[in-house]
Amino acid sequence: MKKIKIFTQNLYWMDFLNKTRRMKEVRKYIHSKRFNFVFLQEAVLGLDVKIIKRGNLAYYSKGRVGPRGGLAIISKKKFDKIEFYKFEEQGEIFNRQIFDRLVEKGFLVGYIGNKVLINTHLICPYEEKSGENVKNLNKQFEQLLNFIKEFDNIKIIKIID
Numbered sequence: 001m002k003k004i005k006i007f008t009q010n011l012y013w014m015d016f017l018n019k020t021r022r023m024k025e026v027r028k029y030i031h032s033k034r035f036n037f038v039f040l041q042e043a044v045l046g047l048d049v050k051i052i053k054r055g056n057l058a059y060y061s062k063g064r065v066g067p068r069g070g071l072a073i074i075s076k077k078k079f080d081k082i083e084f085y086k087f088e089e090q091g092e093i094f095n096r097q098i099f100d101r102l103v104e105k106g107f108l109v110g111y112i113g114n115k116v117l118i119n120t121h122l123i124c125p126y127e128e129k130s131g132e133n134v135k136n137l138n139k140q141f142e143q144l145l146n147f148i149k150e151f152d153n154i155k156i157i158k159i160i161d
Contacts, residue, residue: 008039010121011048011070023051030074038074041121043067044103049074059110060084063103071108071119081111085147087123089139096126097136107144116151120144 009026030038031054038056043049045066049058057075060067061084068084086106091097100123107120122141125134 004037005033005035006037006039006117007033007035008041008119010041011043020051023048027052027054036076037117039117039119040067040070040072040074041119042070042103043072044070048072060108067108068104069106069108070103070121071106073108073110073117073119075110075112077112079110079112083109085109085143087140087143089123089136089143091123091136097123100124105140107147109147118144118148 007030009030011023011026030052038052040049040052043052043060043066044063047066049060049067049072053074057078058072059075059079059082060072061082062068063070069086071084073079073082084106086104090105091100093101105121105123107118110117110119123137125137
């Protein structure tokens, strides 16, 4: 069985002062380890992906200013198909979840042969004590789980971020 090397990174785009340096460090690390697939979250600008990809294929669905949902997959192999699914439940408007709503959180699904790869970035509950923000998170988990259940004979590879 051939090993597949996958890397996932949240780019956290709010720190503009150190962003370029950090992006170059991420690119250097990714290319030194020779990953088959790189899953990026909070890649809100198309430029974010271009800085990191360095010749590899980059896949995402176009959003307002960059990858929709802030999600991108960089791959050594060409995907047969790529789809973005927006979460039905987005963040609350009157708290910090407004940023999650603006990027339209969801999940990016890439198909290569009999493999299905899913990159997602779920809503952040921001230490909410009332539980309202956690309800949104649970609804996103439920939507993602229902999508996964549609596949027969799936083998789930757990990736810890």
